[in-house]
Amino acid sequence: MYESHFGFSGPPFQLSPDPGFYFDSRGHNHALAYLKFGVYQGEGFIVVTGEIGAGKTTLVRTLIDSLQSQDVVAAQVVSTQLESGDLLRSIITAFGIALRGAGKADMIASIEAFLTSLALSGRRALLLVDEAQNLPAAAVEELRMLSNFQLGNRALLQSFLVGQPELRQVLQSDSMEQFRQRVIASCHLGPLEEAETRAYVEHRLQRVGWTGRPSFAEESFARIHHHTRGVPRRINLLCNRLLLGAYLGGQDAIELTDVDAVAIDFMREMGGAHTPAVSAAAPVLTQEVPATALAPVARSAWTGHADVVRLRTDSVVSVHKPIVCLVDTPMAYLKALALAQSLSEDAGLPPLVLVNPGTQGAVTPGGGLTERLRQPALEVHLGATQGRYAECAAVAQTRFDALLVELSPRAVLALGEGDTLLACCMVAAKSDIPLLRLEADVIGEAGAQGMNSELLDRLVQVFYVGSIPSHYALQRKGVPADRVRGVGHLLDNVLHLLRPHAVPARTTLQRVGADGLGDTGYAVVTAQYCADADGSEAQFAAQVKTVCMLSTAVPLVWPVKHHTQLAMRNRDLQKLLAKARVAVVPQASYLEVLGLLESAQAAVLGADMHLSGEVQSMNVPAMCIAPVEAITPEMVTGSSIRLVRHPNQALKELQGLLSQQRDDEDRGLYWDGGAAQRIASHLKSWLRRHGSSPQAPSAEYSEMVTP
Incomplete structure (x- = not known):
């Protein structure tokens, strides 16, 4: 959002690991030297640990990028409680190995044959196991056995184990003695020092063409370090919000007061004294609430399903069988908040869970807008970043599928038509969860977005539109009238809530x-x-x-x-x-x-x-x-x-x-800021009937459009 405004070539503080943004702090430089030494040995295990968001994956990917690709074949496996058999299958998939059979012996033989063929061609294999602290002892032992594969006196596989500090505790157990003997290098990444925090922020900005706009007050860097404790991912989160706030507020300078204000917002959201870390493996509940607030869904069940989970402080409600609303833009986010407010006012409706397939910063508008709207009971940011469609869609679909299993939603509302949102809608459709589309007005788009809209329409059971021409346009496309519901525009709700603060x-x-x-x-x-x-x-x-x-x-x-x-x-x-x-x-x-x-x-x-x-x-x-x-x-x-x-x-x-007399009473048919209420009313009756064909709303539509 703010990148073009400030003349950046891309987002400077994205959360996804990118070797292009590698920052050579003293700790990272020391760790990289150890890793290079370990790679030079060409065997055994290399262990990298660090707190959430310390830059472990970026460090390892920087190392791999520095290697000669024609000599090294690298693959990555993300561990989420993988058993030994699952680990073997993941390794086979990661390296793209042709499997000779379904049994464990077949998998091991296939891996060994692949590694041998690499060695005979003068290459070697590197395996990166991320979130390795989740590996059970049996899976770690399986890795140790794979390290025994040799061609003559040459090891066929070298492995990196990357994880949180708990990984060190796992490896210190008595049962890991043989494994520890194979570890040839290890390092631990700590936080950045205060001076390094400033250098880190400026480094990332300069990588995208920063020319001093916006400027940062001299004392602001020390405060950024204080609020983030020098953890790179926390710095990214805070600075991303600072830049977004500067853009929306029309500022060209970031002052000390701005840092404190944004940090305070984070504290209120996160329920802690400092800006918390965010991890793809361990989502953050941004407000502390009684454990019963998530019953019957346990907090541990969220692990690995999202980058960020935000729970409203005063929301002591069950999030089982809610309504899920998918959004992928800042305006869609605001509209979903307006809808959530209407749903929360009706005791007969389930709570609304707002789900964004991407990162939190991509949809949170800032600029004081969200403060004017009531937050939903729960919002989840899945963390699929911008990039190649296949990679982003895979992340979004995997995490959304796991989320649907935990929540068992009554229905999914689609508010947008981006690539990752469409990918999530396909998961909902495959899971036989009713899919309803908000803002389904036809505006004649072409290209990729138009294609997404066409594909989405094939999955949808109910279309909510804002005008009669849109209703007719859908009918001309072959959508039955009993699946179209005229409700008005959610933007009207948003404006009703924001205009008093203009x-x-x-x-x-x-x-x-x-x-x-x-x-x-x-x-x-x-x-x-x-x-x-x-x-x-x-x-x-x-x-x-x-x-x-x-x-x-x-x-x-x-x-x-x-x-x-x-x-x-x-x-x-x-x-x-x-x-x-x-x-x-x-x-x-x-x-x-x-x-x-x-x-x-x-x-x-x-x-x-x-x-x-x-x-x-x-x-x-x-x-x-x-x-x-x-x-x-x-x-x-x-x-x-x-x-x-x-x-x-x-x-x-x-x-x-x-020459026209502007008359605020002379509005369109649905101008009353009531679109959200009409959606809520229809949802209530539709969910009650769900299981049979939805009652044809065409008669109700006629009543609504009658002058």
């Missing part, structure tokens, strides 16, 4: 030196620069000229994202805008934008349709200026937004909008 327009205009603009009335421009479009810079320059022309009818306020501001600067368009009556508002927060729209006479949208939902929900007269090839009529069908194909028509259209 920043007054006058305050925002004062910030950019346009104090008097609000006295005479203004229109808001929402268009943003799109770098992916063909001829994008030329198109954007033409768009700016059109905006300047429109300013002859009314002063314009243009809140812009960072990449749009850069495009203006690169094309030297700021002078043109300054001469016209256009007040550019850089880095406007969401609450500032809502305040501007609240008092606007009209809105001018671009082909990206940015803020189109907010404009319609707030009943702002609006038009969309887009070239013929950039937008289709279907994208604005059923909306109050007027489509303008040619710039020379724009001024006349805007003048027509300004």
Whole structure:
């Protein structure tokens, strides 16, 4: 979200291990030297331990990346209580070994044949066993036996055991004497020192092209170290939230007070004195609650199923057989919170569990928005990071499947259509769990997202839509009318909850030196620069000229994202805008934008349709200026937004909008902020009937749409 805003080439504080971000602290340098020595020996075991989030996996992957790939074949196994037979099968899968039979002897023979063939070709095998503290003694003994494989006097397999400090205790037991004799190198990763914490933060920022924006106050690094105790993953979590908060708050500097404020938020969420670590193997309950709050699901049952688990402090409820809501964007997250509030107000409905297939930072909007909405009883972040589809989908599906087994949900609601969300929906469908789609409005998308939407529709049993045209569009696609439910838009619920907290327009205009603009009335421009479009810079320059022309009818306020501001600067368009009556508002927060729209006479949208939902929900007269090839009529069908194909028509259209009397009572059919309540009401009756065909809602729909 904030990467392009600050000019980064990628996320600097992602949680997934990446050798490209390896930081050579004193402890890591010492450990890497030990590991290189161990690899040079070419045999036995190398043991790496450290606290959760200390950087163990990154260290080992950095070592493996430094080896000659033509000489070494490396494979990784993640241990989650694997028995010896399971471990052998995992090793076979990890190396891609052709299995000669199903028995244990066949598996061992297949592994030995594979290792021998590598040795004969001048290569050797390295096995990385992650979360090795979970290995039972029988599995460790199996690894020791595999280390006996030799070709002449040359060992065929070398293994790395990576785990938490408990691994050392496991290996110190009397039964591990023979294993300990095979350990040729071991190291333990501790936390970073205070000076190293600063160097670590700056190192990761510089890896993505940081040029000092945002800046960090000198004393902020010491406070980051204090709150994170120098643990790299905790630093990543805190700094990711700091950057997101700076982006949403329109700040170019991170001060000491910002660090403390974010850390306090974490403390409240996590229920501890410091920002806790997050592990794929051991999720964090971010609030301390009575053990009965999770009954009949034990806390230990969550191990390995998520990166982060957040449980609301006052939520002493059973999470067995809940409703699961899948989200994958910050706006979907906010909508799910609004829905969770309505569901929690109805004692006849199960609690809502919010599940995000990705990382927590990818969907948590920050900027004070979530503080205005009631948190769900439980939210789970599965931790599937961005990358190749197959890898991300596999992580999401594996963890979501385990979560479904533990929760036994009554239904799964899909709010989004991203790759990993679709992957989770497929798991739900295969598990015979009813799948219902929220915000199922058809907007004519193409490409990968359009394909995801088509695939998702084949799995869904009930479609919740926001408008009558969307209802008809689904029918034209072959969806039976009794599976479509008109409820309105969840964005209306979100805006009802957030608008009382919107920043007054006058305050925002004062910030950019346009104090008097609000006295005479203004229109808001929402268009943003799109770098992916063909001829994008030329198109954007033409768009700016059109905006300047429109300013002859009314002063314009243009809140812009960072990449749009850069495009203006690169094309030297700021002078043109300054001469016209256009007040550019850089880095406007969401609450500032809502305040501007609240008092606007009209809105001018671009082909990206940015803020189109907010404009319609707030009943702002609006038009969309887009070239013929950039937008289709279907994208604005059923909306109050007027489509303008040619710039020379724009001024006349805007003048027509300004002549309209803005009446907040003149809303769309479902504007009342009640979409969440209607969904809750329908869910209650639908779940009661579940097991037989859902009652055809077309009659109920007719009642709702009757004037």
